Amino acid sequence: MEFRRVSEAVIRRMPRYYRQLQVLQAQGVERISSGKLAQMMRLNASQVRQDFNCFGGFGQQGYGYNVTTLLGEIKNILALNKSHKAVVAGAGNIGRALASFDHFEQHGFSITALFDVNEELVGTDVNGKPVLHISKLEEYVKENNIAVGIITARRSAAQELADRMVQAGVKGIWNFAPTDVTAPVPVENIHMTDSLICLAYKMCHNMGDDE
């Protein structure tokens, strides 16, 4: 099936459905209506049905969705049954935390190495993963068939690292540096500082949680 025209907004909601359905499955819930699911996620029912219709729809009108089936479908759509190898460029606090955080492996992502320019870090390991010199980046990505390049380096190095990773063959970039990197492959940015700044703005202007 071809989902290429699915909008960014729909794509962004899919992991939220996935999380909510995991909770429901763990609670032993077998069926759920679009209305109930919408309510739990602060969406409306027609939105939920429209979202699922982008992928062919998974329910029968009036019967609701089977939680386990729906979870399986979403897992397929999100390619969570595939595995992806990743490397981290930047072995500072955030890079080390990501490499130590085994939670991502549940979703098929395994970090196999970190890279840094700092000679004191090169040769050490983080959670059993080696810290290698950044000059080895391209060679390692090619030889180990790395799919995801994670950037946790400083802002000024981010774009160059992204370019090098793409050149070496990564298929996606996960960027934590406080700048927007561009690439011919998909890029996801986690801008923690931007988020914190938005929080401060909302706090100072007395805005409630409107998500």
Add this chain to the structure above:
Amino acid sequence: MEFRRVSEAVIRRMPRYYRQLQVLQAQGVERISSGKLAQMMRLNASQVRQDFNCFGGFGQQGYGYNVTTLLGEIKNILALNKSHKAVVAGAGNIGRALASFDHFEQHGFSITALFDVNEELVGTDVNGKPVLHISKLEEYVKENNIAVGIITARRSAAQELADRMVQAGVKGIWNFAPTDVTAPVPVENIHMTDSLICLAYKMCHNMGDDE
């Protein structure tokens, strides 16, 4: 001035303007047109002008913006000249990385303590900040006038921690747990796993970077 009706989308672009203007200032650029700024940020010029008009506008038609003045205005709007004390609930990898990452202090945020249930962590410190037992959370928040509660605990504990933090007086929640917490104060969620899952989806469906 009252900005309460500024949309979420505009608020989210403000930190991006702030970052871009910092780069321009560092490069010694004195004036910038809305068209040029838009191009750098992959927006369009009328969007940039509209965004700034939400706050009263900062330029004269045809003259462009003075970079330093604009940066100062945005800094005021974003309340980056204020300081905010924060605590972290959950002294695991992510919590420890945040407490070690001094970058947030540049934006007025200082983490003063971490909290955990793990007796082996309680009594240690991270980057000079004490790890206290979670039972001390409310007392500490009240006594130290903590404005921001950062949640880096597991999913099942997140909502209860948010409730306790709000009860004790925090004015905003920065949530890293993989669930959506709700609160009567502003909440910003950093859903790293959701972002990674979206990246995998785009990689598997050959979607280029369309941000």
